[in-house]
Amino acid sequence: MTIQTKLPEFKTDEMVINLGPQHPATHGVLRLILTLDGEVVKHTEPVLGHLHRAQEWQGQNRTWFQYQALIDRVDYLSGMFTSWALSRAAEVIDGTEVPRRAEFLRVLCAELNRISSHLLWLGTYLIDLGALYGFPFYPFIEREKILTFFEEISGQRMMYNYIRIGGVQRDPKAEWFKKVEEFTKDFPKRVDEWEAIVTENPIFLNRTKGIGVLTKEVAQAYGVTGPTLRASGIDFDLRRFKPYSVYPELKFDVPVYNKDGDTWDRYMARIQEMRQSIEIIKQVLDMIPEGEIMSKKQNAGLRIKAGEGFAAVESPRGILGCYITSNGSDKPYRFRWRNPSFSNLSVLPPLLEERPISDIMAIFGSLDIILPDVDR
């Protein structure tokens, strides 16, 4: 599908308009300065920083114990992953051995969290495309179940503070595992349902097929990661590329699309990823051993040896890295976060070039960006 950018008879002036910062579809506070020629976007400039909360600086002014509780707020839809990246980086410095049961619990919670994050994306993405008729709340039914699981083990629905340096906070009861198992049995049927409604729907296809094509080269040049990258045909998943935790023992596929990824491919990549996460959860439920869950005492005097370390995890949005310098006191000396949403957002201007206004939200939504993660 080509879009006629200029009508032959008359010439229009370019116009600059703002999208946001307070726009319901930007999932946070993002301002896009768009230069339009008629309906067609000529140039896009994202303006960041509206949600800047100095997360790195706050980390340097709080003790390790206090900062662990704060860090879920960086990416509030996948708090498990930020905690995990922080814990792994601290464990690298400290040389802490994490108990095996804790590693399995971490994988279990992280994969549940990945699903819940993708479910929220699925619901809101359909709203972004204009499907306000009720479908968006189907995924939320399942998401609610996952949040209830997390509420039971960690105490809150989104700010878990469950994965700690040295292990996990609380050992779930046997009934909890049973509930999760029931959920894994039911979940694939629900995915089939959503696919029946959305995947081949002609309106959805028209809005997404061939729109926002992200080529391999562009994706690599901008440092895009996560499902967005894999939809463009690059097989790069940290869980397989540089396995951490107990992922080497688990069997799972990483959905990769062998062509230039358009918006529909990115949708499919996430749907398939949810199915794979369920497979991982099933295996973890079978394999989880008994034993300790924490190897480091969690109290106000939590200290990490002097040194520096980096660790990264594959979050629902891409590679989430944490680089820490510790000087051995109860406060970290320096923090640095590598957030996937930041790089994924930077690819937006080339994707929006020469596209009509109606595609902006279809493309922007498909990147699955979360603004607090961009601005930190």
Next chain:
Amino acid sequence: MFNLIGSAINGVKHALGGLYQVKRGLETVAMHTWREPTTEAYPDKAPELPPHFRGRLALTVNPETGENLCISCRQCERVCPDKCIEITANKSTETNKLELIDFKIDHGLCMFCGLCTEVCPTYCIINTNDFEMADYTRSSLIYDLKKLTLTQEESAYYFAAKEMPLPKPKPAKPAAPAAGAAAAKPAAEAKPTATVSPKPAPESAKAPETTADKPAKEVEKKESPSTDTPSVN
């Protein structure tokens, strides 16, 4: 000519395929009509919350005797990232112990991280299942000792639900003689719980090295007889 017919056939195919897909979608939506509702009638029906839910903060009392469990060690005050706990304690001249005068928590500042509940050596400060704290002014979100303290029944409920070890009874020779007689009886019953989870003892024993806190030392002294007996047995 062929081209035209071909594209017409294609168009019809496309339309029929689209219609079929829409039908599939609508069928699925229609099936949802027969499902049980997943929503909750919240204001009419209180939601079921797990025991470890991190809601409003409160202070427990001893479920048996009803006395306040706080020993004014100020660990919660120190660990709170938002600095929203304010403890006023006075050292009494007769018993040489800290007496809790007031305990203020600013729920407008609190981020419900639950760190204060994790460090508390006596399981005094806890997160309750209450989340309905909406109020008209910010100052009314600052809860004082009276508003924070739970009743005996509520404390008993939370001690059971959160699986916290019940407070150990005081040794037979405390400063207040009246409490001693009352505490002597449950001492025998409470011993098994002490053997199962002697957790609070090492925590309070560790506190002096890091914080050099006087009241914490006193706790250690005070609790040592009761922790020793199970290990001898």
